[in-house]
Amino acid sequence: MLSVSAVHAAPHPDRLFPADPGARAVAQRLHRAVRNERIVSPHGHVDARLLADDEPFSDPAGLLITPDHYVTRLLHANRIPLDRLGVGRGELSEPQARAVWRSVCANWEVFRGTPVRYWFDVELAEIFGITERPSAHNADALYDRIADRLRQPDYRPRRLYERFGIDVLATTDDPCDDLSAHARLAADPAWTGRVVPTFRPDRYLEPASPGWDRSVDRLAAVSDVDTGDYDGYIEALEKRRGYFTAHGATATDHSHEDVNTHPLGAAEARRIYRAARAGSVTAAEAVAFRRHMLFEMARMSTEDGLVMMLHPAVRRNHHGPTAATFGPDTGHDLPLRVEFTDGLRPLLENFGTHPNLNLVLFTLDETTYSRDIAPLAGFYPTVFAGAPWWFLDAPDAIHRFHGAVTETAGYRKLAGFVDDTRAFCSIPARHDMARRLDAAALAHLVAEHRLGEDEAVVIAGELVREQPRRVFKL
Amino acid sequence: MLSVSAVHAAPHPDRLFPADPGARAVAQRLHRAVRNERIVSPHGHVDARLLADDEPFSDPAGLLITPDHYVTRLLHANRIPLDRLGVGRGELSEPQARAVWRSVCANWEVFRGTPVRYWFDVELAEIFGITERPSAHNADALYDRIADRLRQPDYRPRRLYERFGIDVLATTDDPCDDLSAHARLAADPAWTGRVVPTFRPDRYLEPASPGWDRSVDRLAAVSDVDTGDYDGYIEALEKRRGYFTAHGATATDHSHEDVNTHPLGAAEARRIYRAARAGSVTAAEAVAFRRHMLFEMARMSTEDGLVMMLHPAVRRNHHGPTAATFGPDTGHDLPLRVEFTDGLRPLLENFGTHPNLNLVLFTLDETTYSRDIAPLAGFYPTVFAGAPWWFLDAPDAIHRFHGAVTETAGYRKLAGFVDDTRAFCSIPARHDMARRLDAAALAHLVAEHRLGEDEAVVIAGELVREQPRRVFKL
Amino acid sequence: MLSVSAVHAAPHPDRLFPADPGARAVAQRLHRAVRNERIVSPHGHVDARLLADDEPFSDPAGLLITPDHYVTRLLHANRIPLDRLGVGRGELSEPQARAVWRSVCANWEVFRGTPVRYWFDVELAEIFGITERPSAHNADALYDRIADRLRQPDYRPRRLYERFGIDVLATTDDPCDDLSAHARLAADPAWTGRVVPTFRPDRYLEPASPGWDRSVDRLAAVSDVDTGDYDGYIEALEKRRGYFTAHGATATDHSHEDVNTHPLGAAEARRIYRAARAGSVTAAEAVAFRRHMLFEMARMSTEDGLVMMLHPAVRRNHHGPTAATFGPDTGHDLPLRVEFTDGLRPLLENFGTHPNLNLVLFTLDETTYSRDIAPLAGFYPTVFAGAPWWFLDAPDAIHRFHGAVTETAGYRKLAGFVDDTRAFCSIPARHDMARRLDAAALAHLVAEHRLGEDEAVVIAGELVREQPRRVFKL
Known part of the structure; x- marks a missing residue:
């Protein structure tokens, strides 16, 4: 039997649709009509320099964890101190970034039922091709896979902007x-x-x-x-x-x-x-x-x-x-x-x-x-x-x-x-x-x-x- | 293919019942037990003179639009000015009433998902026998059909009171x-x-x-x-x-x-x-x-x-x-x-x-x-x-x-x-x-x-x- | 045809689970995994003397009605005065307790749709083996059955504590x-x-x-x-x-x-x-x-x-x-x-x-x-x-x-x-x-x-x- 943390976590194509089969079928059709529409984002906090500079992202933690208070607050609420999450420490060294990443993966269960978990699952799957559920066991492997992607030209901010x-x-x-x-x-x-x-x-x-x-x-x-x-x-x-x-x-x-x-x-x-x-x-x-x-x-x-x-x-x-x-x-x-x-x-x-x-x-x-x-x-x-x-x-x-x-x-x-x-x-x-x-x-x-x-x-x-x-x- | 505005809008017999088939069947039975009960209306704003005088209603707009702030506020919220809706102008001439009616029909989409739309659909169908969705195209025809009814004795206030x-x-x-x-x-x-x-x-x-x-x-x-x-x-x-x-x-x-x-x-x-x-x-x-x-x-x-x-x-x-x-x-x-x-x-x-x-x-x-x-x-x-x-x-x-x-x-x-x-x-x-x-x-x-x-x-x-x-x- | 008050009221095994069959099946499995877990009750108002003394409970009303303001407030809200419910009168005589019990059963309908009714049904069925719906007609019989149980050693507080x-x-x-x-x-x-x-x-x-x-x-x-x-x-x-x-x-x-x-x-x-x-x-x-x-x-x-x-x-x-x-x-x-x-x-x-x-x-x-x-x-x-x-x-x-x-x-x-x-x-x-x-x-x-x-x-x-x-x- 698989342990909880190892199971497949690929986002389900019917996620968030109603459970009732009739209503679900309608939702599928409605979503199909809009899912490929281009994104209009009239309010957010991405830094314009990110796209102006178009530098590669530094590492998985700096991209996905430290700047996102949605992620860090929930870990903090579960007694993982903010300094272990790299908050407010500026650019992290590779070992530091990896340690932050490990803390997140090892405490993956604190996100259950929250939108943070939902977005993360979808990001991992759709941007990085990762469909395993993060855990202490696979933290390093996931880190390496994401870090590897971030070195590729397709993962620079402008290419992602287009792809998104x-x-x-x-x-x-x-x-x-x-x-x-x-x-x-x-x-x-x-x-x-x-x-x-x-x-x-x-x-x-x-x-x-x-x-x-x-x-x-x-x-x-x-x-x-x-x-x-x-x-x-x-x-x-x-x-x-x-x-x-x-x-x-x-x-x-x-x-x-x-x-x-x-x-x-x-x-x-x-x-x-x-x-x-x-x-x-x-x-x-x-x-x-x-x-x-x-x-x-x-x-x-x-x-x-x-x-x-x-x-x-x-x-x-x-x-x-x-x-x-x-x-x-x-x-x-x-x-x-x-x-x-x-x-x-x-x-x-x-x-x-x-x-x-x-x-x-x-x-x-x-x-x-x-x-x-x-x-x-x-x-x-x-x-x-x-x-x-x-x-x-x-x-x-x-x-x-x-x-x-x-x-x-x-x-x-x-x-x-x-x-x-x-x-x-x-x-x-x-x-x-x-x-x-x-x-x-x-x-x-x-x-x-x-x-x-x-x-x-x-x-x-x-x-x-x-x-x-x-x-x-x- | 039919355009949106032309489709049939007759109220569905199962409207407002739960989507789940089991629960819906219960709701059908419960509603059947009360649907013909007489109406007790302990609070409202109908004028008693309406029934005392029992005069025919003047026109569709005066009956259904101008006195109803549920209808006019939503149109106003969508940049149709109140004066185009006949608000506060007293009795309207036939061309004025018709123009008001047209404004409503031409902006029918602002009511989607609101109870105003729901009530209107049911009123049109069950009182006036109209099951087309109002639009700029059929506004005049609908106006004529309702106006015609309002001239009939069965549409005087007391007859409607009984029928209701x-x-x-x-x-x-x-x-x-x-x-x-x-x-x-x-x-x-x-x-x-x-x-x-x-x-x-x-x-x-x-x-x-x-x-x-x-x-x-x-x-x-x-x-x-x-x-x-x-x-x-x-x-x-x-x-x-x-x-x-x-x-x-x-x-x-x-x-x-x-x-x-x-x-x-x-x-x-x-x-x-x-x-x-x-x-x-x-x-x-x-x-x-x-x-x-x-x-x-x-x-x-x-x-x-x-x-x-x-x-x-x-x-x-x-x-x-x-x-x-x-x-x-x-x-x-x-x-x-x-x-x-x-x-x-x-x-x-x-x-x-x-x-x-x-x-x-x-x-x-x-x-x-x-x-x-x-x-x-x-x-x-x-x-x-x-x-x-x-x-x-x-x-x-x-x-x-x-x-x-x-x-x-x-x-x-x-x-x-x-x-x-x-x-x-x-x-x-x-x-x-x-x-x-x-x-x-x-x-x-x-x-x-x-x-x-x-x-x-x-x-x-x-x-x-x-x-x-x-x-x-x- | 059965009258309302006589029908069977045994709690349904799927009670409170979603109506949708797919979701219900999940809920059944989840509940099965925890239903026999022991109870941790970190906050309540049971008197420790109840268990220290381990005396038999006096009577059905004193056990289930008079001390529970959830029950008495709803009856009071429906014009059954608190003195008819034995509130604030200390130990009740047998006729008094029986009269209180009758008042509750005769007004059973005031609890419809409330959790009081839910808990009561489950208590009657699972603790006292009673699956009829209380009413004026069966009030005395139910009283006798519960009173009879309360005289048995299995219904003393400590035995119930264990059984619970x-x-x-x-x-x-x-x-x-x-x-x-x-x-x-x-x-x-x-x-x-x-x-x-x-x-x-x-x-x-x-x-x-x-x-x-x-x-x-x-x-x-x-x-x-x-x-x-x-x-x-x-x-x-x-x-x-x-x-x-x-x-x-x-x-x-x-x-x-x-x-x-x-x-x-x-x-x-x-x-x-x-x-x-x-x-x-x-x-x-x-x-x-x-x-x-x-x-x-x-x-x-x-x-x-x-x-x-x-x-x-x-x-x-x-x-x-x-x-x-x-x-x-x-x-x-x-x-x-x-x-x-x-x-x-x-x-x-x-x-x-x-x-x-x-x-x-x-x-x-x-x-x-x-x-x-x-x-x-x-x-x-x-x-x-x-x-x-x-x-x-x-x-x-x-x-x-x-x-x-x-x-x-x-x-x-x-x-x-x-x-x-x-x-x-x-x-x-x-x-x-x-x-x-x-x-x-x-x-x-x-x-x-x-x-x-x-x-x-x-x-x-x-x-x-x-x-x-x-x-x-x-």
């Missing part, structure tokens, strides 16, 4: 970033893909956050606009948005503790800005200013057309000691409760029907799906429901999203899937998972005679083709 | 309404139906709301009780409740921002009332007074036996510009977070076991199903779980309600379905949807051997026959 | 309890089971709660430490924890209105303690002190290794008149909204990766499953997701828990099932229900090719064997 079928990939960037990697790609005749930046100004909008003053100084330097007063600050932000637009950006991205958008009068905004620059802003003023600035971002969007993504209410770096030792993005950014309806009201009363604005709402608080997001998206032409993501980009969670949002908002108000990933190789697995789950959800409706199969095919196609392009203006 | 199998229909009425339409119906020997008013005093209980002072003046006028002081105000309200009861009312209906029910001492209540009448009430006092008055409403219910419906936490007219142009009830009343357990405690400590009181709790915040409503209904004999409604009266949402409430409260503590509709023709489709979903939910329990099928049949029957009549005292 | 296959049973105890029943059992050579106490200090940590001062006096008396000042109070608590540990305790149990754990400086803690002892503590100080003490409990756990169970946010004795007449635990302790992420942050920043600490989070607010608990358990090695319980220990609720927690935290971060019951005879039925639902949830994953069946068997076993023993240190 990516049509457009959005990165997430600091407003002061010079976007030189994006520019290099755009200028490179050998490059046929499309990588667009996203304007992510959070730190510039929070006067109470550490380093704000320096950030605003830097904003002045890169925009060549004096940010000594509020009007200059606004102009500098507008100028950087223009710079991003000129480099292909179609969207901005915002994550603050809430989505309140109460605007301030111009005098009050100027006064608080002055106080903030003078280092004498109060906590309440800083919050009021940030809420005002979110309103201002919407105002700018009505002028320059950049789509706004909102994904509020995350407690960043929850475990101080880990942040101090290993840095940010190490798996303990944790969700908070949130509300959208009253918070967004000032923004929506002013811009909620504006023809230039698209607003995509993401959440980690599922209570907002049916109570806030779907009702808002079901009335305001500017509001779209962002895909379930981060802690919620797993099969059951995605089905809950479908069930909670589509009955009120309809399928046309979904923004389509975003992978939101730092793990380049997981992009096709994540998009295919989303397509399979869309197919499963739609098959459920078809099987219960709530939707015609002809219509379900149309919806499945729109969700991966037209809708992300239309909503994110790609 | 309605046993009793509750309307929602202002406390100062003279209920003359109800009285005309009651006095009409040709009328064999039953239409009862519901006492909806929200605006009279909110001293800070616009027009409160005038409302209270009007209350004095219609009740012939001086509302110059608090005691007169209370007496006037009691007298109007008596008037409603005399006209057949069995219930009151309340929707405020929260359900807090903290009572005030008599002196404090009098003081705040005086201040409110003098125009000097503070926001906090107004809130305290309204909470006190909700408590008072329960006190009155223990005396006159009127059932209390509570459906709190809605932000009315979220988009000011739309409200200003098109009026209220135009699709942007949006849900807020709510809690019942602490809020209702004063009311329940005083009246929670009173033999005369029935309290039906509705919510748009699903988090309260298992946390607040089911535990309250699972202890207090006066508390019942109201049906999922408004944004939550769709198949997946109704299944979530069943799953979250019945395990804790049992089926006997459900108040039964309410359609809550302004769309007269959607009443049978909505009730049949509820019966199908009850059957599906119960079939699921039977198929998993959690309930005997003999018991499931009893429950399905009680939910449409005994329970709404018992809970709403109809 | 219980490996270890944790009780819940006051810190001042002398644990004499636990000591008697430990000293009894005829006793081969294991009953361990749990340290439940709530009332000692809430300076504003009634009787706190007397409780702290009593703490001094039993610990022989002067609790006149804060340092003595801390020492006395530590000493009692040691006493519990010496009597086999492995855990503490905490239920306050929130889980905030903000620590105070030593001087401030001493000052508030002095004020509390002097009777001059403010409400805000009392809350601050309790939050500090929850932090202190964690600090002590890192030293003595006791596992912490947290189950916050319950409004105790919601209906004052019932509490006054019938006492506490009479079915109206009701859930409140709660949050863990910010509340636990001080505790977790200090002790969240400590090797000695295990923290098990329970909730009655399902919104915290995917938003708070799973993300916390998915990062912190000390945090585990406690089983869904109380209002949430029913099939649909348990499936929601699985769906909301395991994708983010993985199966290894579940603490396993707790029965949390006062109803001794329901223990095997509750654990078997949990095992069936685990099997059903895992079968669902296997059927959708999200998990290998070989892995599902391992998980099902770990959830009942290794995980509760490891997490609760049993």
Whole structure:
């Protein structure tokens, strides 16, 4: 008898489809209609330099483990310390990388039932041709096989980008970033893909956050606009948005503790800005200013057309000691409760029907799906429901999203899937998972005679083709 | 090959039943046992004059589109402006009505996966004999067929009331309404139906709301009780409740921002009332007074036996510009977070076991199903779980309600379905949807051997026959 | 034709398994692999004296009805008064007990669809060999059959403990309890089971709660430490924890209105303690002190290794008149909204990766499953997701828990099932229900090719064997 760890782990062709044979057959047909569609990735955290430089990936651990807090947090949760996983240690030596890889394989069971496991299985099989289940026993052999592949030209970032079928990939960037990697790609005749930046100004909008003053100084330097007063600050932000637009950006991205958008009068905004620059802003003023600035971002969007993504209410770096030792993005950014309806009201009363604005709402608080997001998206032409993501980009969670949002908002108000990933190789697995789950959800409706199969095919196609392009203006 | 829009759209006889063949067979049997039961509609927004006057319906758009914010909000959300849908424009000319109808048919795809689509399909098929899917191509032909029917005597309101199998229909009425339409119906020997008013005093209980002072003046006028002081105000309200009861009312209906029910001492209540009448009430006092008055409403219910419906936490007219142009009830009343357990405690400590009181709790915040409503209904004999409604009266949402409430409260503590509709023709489709979903939910329990099928049949029957009549005292 | 009440009610061997035949077959196999595993019960409310004394149970009502607020609250909710159910009346005479039993059987339908009904059916069938459905007609006959069994030696508590296959049973105890029943059992050579106490200090940590001062006096008396000042109070608590540990305790149990754990400086803690002892503590100080003490409990756990169970946010004795007449635990302790992420942050920043600490989070607010608990358990090695319980220990609720927690935290971060019951005879039925639902949830994953069946068997076993023993240190 085979032991658990040695069995074949090739992804099943019917994975994620409903168990009921009738519904499964519908899901198979729906998936078949979209599985080869090219990937639109309107939000993620891949570094544009990866594709601009097109250097070979260093090693299996550096590619698949250390940068992916989805993987490391679950191991940490099971008492494998982050330093044994190479987190925050920069480039690893070959023995270090191999040791990290071994730790992951030897604890493979902690991923059971999670999407991390699902993506990993699919990546191993479809990118690296590996269909054994990782374990302490085969860790070294798997490491060698992957490392061997990574030395081949077909495994360089650009070749993988092509092989993955990516049509457009959005990165997430600091407003002061010079976007030189994006520019290099755009200028490179050998490059046929499309990588667009996203304007992510959070730190510039929070006067109470550490380093704000320096950030605003830097904003002045890169925009060549004096940010000594509020009007200059606004102009500098507008100028950087223009710079991003000129480099292909179609969207901005915002994550603050809430989505309140109460605007301030111009005098009050100027006064608080002055106080903030003078280092004498109060906590309440800083919050009021940030809420005002979110309103201002919407105002700018009505002028320059950049789509706004909102994904509020995350407690960043929850475990101080880990942040101090290993840095940010190490798996303990944790969700908070949130509300959208009253918070967004000032923004929506002013811009909620504006023809230039698209607003995509993401959440980690599922209570907002049916109570806030779907009702808002079901009335305001500017509001779209962002895909379930981060802690919620797993099969059951995605089905809950479908069930909670589509009955009120309809399928046309979904923004389509975003992978939101730092793990380049997981992009096709994540998009295919989303397509399979869309197919499963739609098959459920078809099987219960709530939707015609002809219509379900149309919806499945729109969700991966037209809708992300239309909503994110790609 | 047929294009999407031309295919047959007749509702499937097994619609909304589980896909699993075994469970589906149970659901079929359960539904068969209740599908012809007469309709009890304890809460809705049909105008009693519709049946008192019994005039022919004007046209398809005026009947099916313009008054139904479920329909118009989804089109608005997809960038079809409300003025193109005839909202807030009063009676439409024939060309206007036809243009509205065309806009709906041409955008039929925005309703895919929503209950609006489901109800519409069933209405078209079962009331008007139309089984093609609406589209830009057949819009005019469908308009003509429906308009033709509406000119026939069988399509007058009273004939439809009979054909729909309605046993009793509750309307929602202002406390100062003279209920003359109800009285005309009651006095009409040709009328064999039953239409009862519901006492909806929200605006009279909110001293800070616009027009409160005038409302209270009007209350004095219609009740012939001086509302110059608090005691007169209370007496006037009691007298109007008596008037409603005399006209057949069995219930009151309340929707405020929260359900807090903290009572005030008599002196404090009098003081705040005086201040409110003098125009000097503070926001906090107004809130305290309204909470006190909700408590008072329960006190009155223990005396006159009127059932209390509570459906709190809605932000009315979220988009000011739309409200200003098109009026209220135009699709942007949006849900807020709510809690019942602490809020209702004063009311329940005083009246929670009173033999005369029935309290039906509705919510748009699903988090309260298992946390607040089911535990309250699972202890207090006066508390019942109201049906999922408004944004939550769709198949997946109704299944979530069943799953979250019945395990804790049992089926006997459900108040039964309410359609809550302004769309007269959607009443049978909505009730049949509820019966199908009850059957599906119960079939699921039977198929998993959690309930005997003999018991499931009893429950399905009680939910449409005994329970709404018992809970709403109809 | 048989009437509803007379039909056979023997629990079906496939109860709670999925309806889909393929998934059901997987669930059958998974359940078969664990159904005979011995029961680990790390949290409950059975009295240790029951087993120490090993007296025969008095009668069917005293055994199955009066102490179980799950049963009595649902009858009360359906207008059967608590005094007709023998609640709060101490030992019942035979006619009284029989009358109580009749009330329950005559209202059997109120339990349809609830877990109470499920457990009762299984208990009647598997412990008492009764497979008829209770009703007014057979109430006396059933009473006689059960009463007859209770007089037999095989139905004494210890024999049932053995027959139930219980490996270890944790009780819940006051810190001042002398644990004499636990000591008697430990000293009894005829006793081969294991009953361990749990340290439940709530009332000692809430300076504003009634009787706190007397409780702290009593703490001094039993610990022989002067609790006149804060340092003595801390020492006395530590000493009692040691006493519990010496009597086999492995855990503490905490239920306050929130889980905030903000620590105070030593001087401030001493000052508030002095004020509390002097009777001059403010409400805000009392809350601050309790939050500090929850932090202190964690600090002590890192030293003595006791596992912490947290189950916050319950409004105790919601209906004052019932509490006054019938006492506490009479079915109206009701859930409140709660949050863990910010509340636990001080505790977790200090002790969240400590090797000695295990923290098990329970909730009655399902919104915290995917938003708070799973993300916390998915990062912190000390945090585990406690089983869904109380209002949430029913099939649909348990499936929601699985769906909301395991994708983010993985199966290894579940603490396993707790029965949390006062109803001794329901223990095997509750654990078997949990095992069936685990099997059903895992079968669902296997059927959708999200998990290998070989892995599902391992998980099902770990959830009942290794995980509760490891997490609760049993």
